[in-house]
Amino acid sequence: MKNIKSHFTFLKAERSGILCIIVLIFLVQGIYFYTNPTTTSERLFSATEVVQYQQQIDSLKLLALNTKPKHYPFNPNFISDYKGFTLGMSTAEIDRLHAFRATNKYVNSAAEFQTVTKVSDSLLNDIKPYFKFPEWVTQKKKKKVKYTSSYKTIKESIVVKKIDINKATIEELRKVYGIGEKLSARIVKYRTKLNGFVTEAQLNDVYGLKPEVIENVWKRFYLEKPIITPINLNTCTLAELLKVPYINYELADEIINQRILREGFKKIEELAKIQNFPSDKLEIIKLYLQIQ
Template identity: 25%
Template sequence: MRHFFEFFHFTATERKGFIVLCLGIALIQVSLFVHKHFRPQEEVSHHLYELQAERASYTKEEVFDDHSAPVFSGEKRVVSYFPFDPNTASLEEWRKLGLSDRKIQVILNYRNKGGKFYEKEDLKKIYSLSENDYRRLEPYIRIRHEEASERRTTGYNPSAPAAKKREALLVEINSADTSQLKRLKGIGTVLSARIVKFREALGGFFSVSQLKEVYGMPQETVDANAPFLTVDTILLRRIPVNEADEMRLSKHPYISRKQAQTIVNYRKQHGPFRSIEDLYEIKSFDPDFLRKIEPYLQF
């Protein structure tokens, strides 16, 4: 101990203080030891309560209302995606698409009162449908041309020259050439050429709203021309996902080189893809990405 004090150059006062501190610490340790081993043990009583099932259960609506992926109490609903017309889809088809009975009833009531969907965006008018629901259903909405044509002619005076001219501008954007596109309001030589170029890269449009993705295309121009545009999805050119190599997949505007590589590698490890559901097994893929590319894949 003397060498310890000399090493740190403790004064006589500092040495006394250090000794008192050590004794205090030792006393505290002894007191804790005595208290732990000699204090009376308290008996802790336990009561078991059974939670009644009816209090713990939730209704289906409470569990998945306003969520894009419906979940029931104790189970998960399998959602199936397929092309559908919101003007004719049955209750069972809406259920397969993942909508709750309450949301479906609102849609059916709207239709029963004479309401119709002329464009995909019209589905947003259903107040009970969330934005997430619309985003996941939008790629699969197919409006019959008769309904779209009815809207385009409704509200226009056939005797007015301007109205007649606008009615003549019904353009199917998957087959129109640049001369037809230039007849639309706000579409000139540059934009019409970009539309055709982007359409060829995509393999065709499945929605009028995709025109907003064309470089330099003002949103207002698309909105103004939307009532005069149609989309024939039969003309879509699809990629054979089980045959295409990384290069071919990555040429699509919606698929990056890394995503194409992931698809090819997963296919090599697990075998051919049977449906879009197999691609959902790739955890690195965002569901929005898969819903966006599904119309362009052939299984």
């Protein structure tokens, strides 16, 4: 206890010094509070001025919200998230464009841009005037249009004079796209065997002729049916029957046998009942036969 008490025992001079320090602290604090500008009753702005300033700030904010950002020409293939947002695009629309570009593909027109992003017509009309595609894209479009129009004009000005296919030469047949030396010779050989084509369908029987090539043939040729002298089915010989298209030796022999058994055919359609008879060719075969 004596040791503790000794800490609070001061000399008269020490007590005077401590008292002076306390008085000095209060004096400094008093001077600070009375001279601090923030605590004085004077204000930098009046309440009216504050209201006016606040109104100006609010009007500037409203103007900023209603003012559209100024756009400059840009390539729509490189729209960033921020750029798309300022244009008015949704997050989904921007993501569709980025997914398309990730496949290393490019949009080359406003219509293609809408197809990829699925933006609305109104938004597309607002932003497409700013689209700027590379020069090679625009030049390619111009060249394509120019070529198409000139090609169409030339095509319309050419008048192809058609030729009777039964009189066409090998050289004339070779002018058809898709017909070479072998096919042209094959057509002439088959035509000779038939003594001339009597229907357009007979051209389908030429081996190697594709449907699209046959279509090209009829753009250059027409068919003038040859004069056919039908033979009497009930009196013709085996040799005469063999000259009829699609009738081979076995079928001709069977026709004569059936004619004997039937004591003659009443109508040509009865041939369809004979075994192995090409019923799908009956209409053509009828052109070469008659019953008297």
